[in-house]
Amino acid sequence: MAVVASAPGKVLMTGGYLILERPNAGVVLSTNARFYAVVKPLYDEIKHDSWAWVWTDVKLTSPQLSRESMYKLSLKNLMLQCVSSSESRNPFVEQAVPYVIAAALALFDKDKTDALNKLLLQGLDITILGCNDFYSYRNQIEARGLPLTPESLAALPPFTSITFNAEEQNGQNCKPEVAKTGLGSSAAMTTAVVAALLHYLGVVDLSPLSKFEGSADLDVVHIIAQTAHCIAQGKVGSGFDVSSAVYGSHRYVRFSPDVLSSAQDAAKGTPLQEVMAAILKGKWDHERTKFSLPPLMNLLLGEPGTGGSSTPSMVGAVKRWQKSDPAKAQETWRKLSEANSKLEIQFNILSKLAEENCNAYKCVIDKCSEQKSEKWIEQSIEPSQEAVVKALLGARSAMVEIRNLMHQMGEAAGVPIEPESQTRLLDATMDMEGVLLAGVPGAGGFRCSLCCNLGRLLATTSPKLGVLSMFWPC
Ligand SMILES: Nc1ncnc2c1ncn2[C@@H]1O[C@H](COP(=O)(O)OP(=O)(O)OP(=O)(O)O)[C@@H](O)[C@H]1O
Numbered sequence: 001m002a003v004v005a006s007a008p009g010k011v012l013m014t015g016g017y018l019i020l021e022r023p024n025a026g027v028v029l030s031t032n033a034r035f036y037a038v039v040k041p042l043y044d045e046i047k048h049d050s051w052a053w054v055w056t057d058v059k060l061t062s063p064q065l066s067r068e069s070m071y072k073l074s075l076k077n078l079m080l081q082c083v084s085s086s087e088s089r090n091p092f093v094e095q096a097v098p099y100v101i102a103a104a105l106a107l108f109d110k111d112k113t114d115a116l117n118k119l120l121l122q123g124l125d126i127t128i129l130g131c132n133d134f135y136s137y138r139n140q141i142e143a144r145g146l147p148l149t150p151e152s153l154a155a156l157p158p159f160t161s162i163t164f165n166a167e168e169q170n171g172q173n174c175k176p177e178v179a180k181t182g183l184g185s186s187a188a189m190t191t192a193v194v195a196a197l198l199h200y201l202g203v204v205d206l207s208p209l210s211k212f213e214g215s216a217d218l219d220v221v222h223i224i225a226q227t228a229h230c231i232a233q234g235k236v237g238s239g240f241d242v243s244s245a246v247y248g249s250h251r252y253v254r255f256s257p258d259v260l261s262s263a264q265d266a267a268k269g270t271p272l273q274e275v276m277a278a279i280l281k282g283k284w285d286h287e288r289t290k291f292s293l294p295p296l297m298n299l300l301l302g303e304p305g306t307g308g309s310s311t312p313s314m315v316g317a318v319k320r321w322q323k324s325d326p327a328k329a330q331e332t333w334r335k336l337s338e339a340n341s342k343l344e345i346q347f348n349i350l351s352k353l354a355e356e357n358c359n360a361y362k363c364v365i366d367k368c369s370e371q372k373s374e375k376w377i378e379q380s381i382e383p384s385q386e387a388v389v390k391a392l393l394g395a396r397s398a399m400v401e402i403r404n405l406m407h408q409m410g411e412a413a414g415v416p417i418e419p420e421s422q423t424r425l426l427d428a429t430m431d432m433e434g435v436l437l438a439g440v441p442g443a444g445g446f447r448c449s450l451c452c453n454l455g456r457l458l459a460t461t462s463p464k465l466g467v468l469s470m471f472w473p474c
């Protein structure tokens with residue numbers, strides 16, 4: 001049997017930086033770009049050599065990077081050893097595999113453990129694929145002499161090969177990085193791999209979509225994916241990316257980092273199964289509240305140019321500023337938190353108005369989608385329509401406030417959170433017909449910008465984790 005799991009990418013619309021500290025919230029939207037993981041047995045039958053009862057094989061294929069890696073997995077201590085070239089390592093999958101098996105061992109009784117070992121002895125064959133939207137194809141499109149338009153992007157075949165940016169910083173060559181768009185490829189990849197493995201090994205049952213709404217099984221996926229992701233990254237971020245890869249769009253308040261402290265015991269020699277048992281029982285105190293974009297609104301992302309910014313160094317600069325000027329930093333964060341809540345409230349009002357009076361809502365959105373924002377107020381002819389326009393304008397002004405404060409924070413911290421070039425692009429975008437708002441998502445910088453427009457396309461859904469089991473023809 002093969003299992004395919006997929007997890008969505010993310011866009012952090014509000015809460016960049018603030019979300020790193022509880023109890024600040026952020027609104028994260030999941031994207032229709034998804035990461036897929038396929039898990040199936042590597043061999044039809046169990047090998048009978050004696051050594052094969054202690055070690056099993058794991059094969060990891062990344063077709064978009066033309067990479068195939070082979071590993072030996074010790075069934076005694078769950079150590080994974082790469083036996084192919086070290087260039088083709090994937091730290092996220094390398095953490096995901098042992099943590100998933102450790103969770104299975106922590107949760108299974110004797111009979112299930114025996115069945116698990118048999119399944120593992122058939123080896124694990126893992127393939128990972130990310131939608132094109134996770135990557136920048138700017139260079140390839142330009143090299144082919146094609147225009148930089150959505151049509152040129154759409155013409156690329158699905159799961160096109162990805163390229164590396166040969167990064168140059170301060171005149172020095174750094175390790176080349178995948179040319180990413182910032183949709184959280186590592187979180188979506190880790191989540192898809194964890195979900196596919198957990199389902200394949202029978203630890204969770206994620207198959208019928210309707211059944212696992214808010215179920216404990218999704219929580220297990222979340223805990224293991226979050227743990228593996230933090231260990232692979234070597235840092236504990238806020239975790240909004242893994243959370244949205246599992247649950248879809250929502251309002252998120254981070255978990256207390258202490259919950260992962262037992263993961264450090266693995267380095268001190270505590271068996272991974274015990275570490276995982278403690279983490280699964282830990283006090284996961286993150287908060288997740290329902291949130292989605294109101295109907296007839298779309299989130300679009302644009303890649304403004306090459307360059308990119310590093311989230312860890314921007315976070316480092318903001319933290320140094322918080323220490324050096326605590327009073328000013330606190331004041332800015334308080335105002336930002338208020339502006340973030342304002343935006344969230346206006347979106348919730350819009351969703352409510354759409355539910356209560358669908359016709360009035362749709363009529364306003366249809367008309368405003370053709371007009372610049374200065375003309376929106378003239379489009380309402382009755383109180384129910386006026387309420388919709390007011391909420392639209394309220395959302396817009398909250399976003400302008402957020403942008404100003406993010407820009408100020410960047411200036412104070414000495415990092416370009418909303419750099420001048422983005423400001424020009426965002427102002428011009430916000431001045432277009434039917435555009436509700438525009439901004440820099442997440443940590444900001446010289447990366448993708450977001451824009452929320454009205455009514456042109458179909459309403460977005462809130463995609464979350466999906467799983468499909470299928471029988472693999474041997
Ligand atoms: N299609 C793919 N196949 C195999 N590995 C991939 C694929 N896409 C991304 N990766 C790997 O995923 C990792 C991306 O992790 P990285 O920490 O750079 O991104 P990220 O923090 O998720 O980025 P962002 O949030 O900006 O998208 C890299 O190690 C990269 O090699």
Ligand SMILES: C[C@@](O)(CCOP(=O)(O)O)CC(=O)O
Nearest residue numbers: 016017237238311442443444
């Ligand atoms: C700055 C931060 O708040 C958001 C980073 O988001 P992104 O990776 O830039 O999308 C960091 C975090 O939440 O882990």
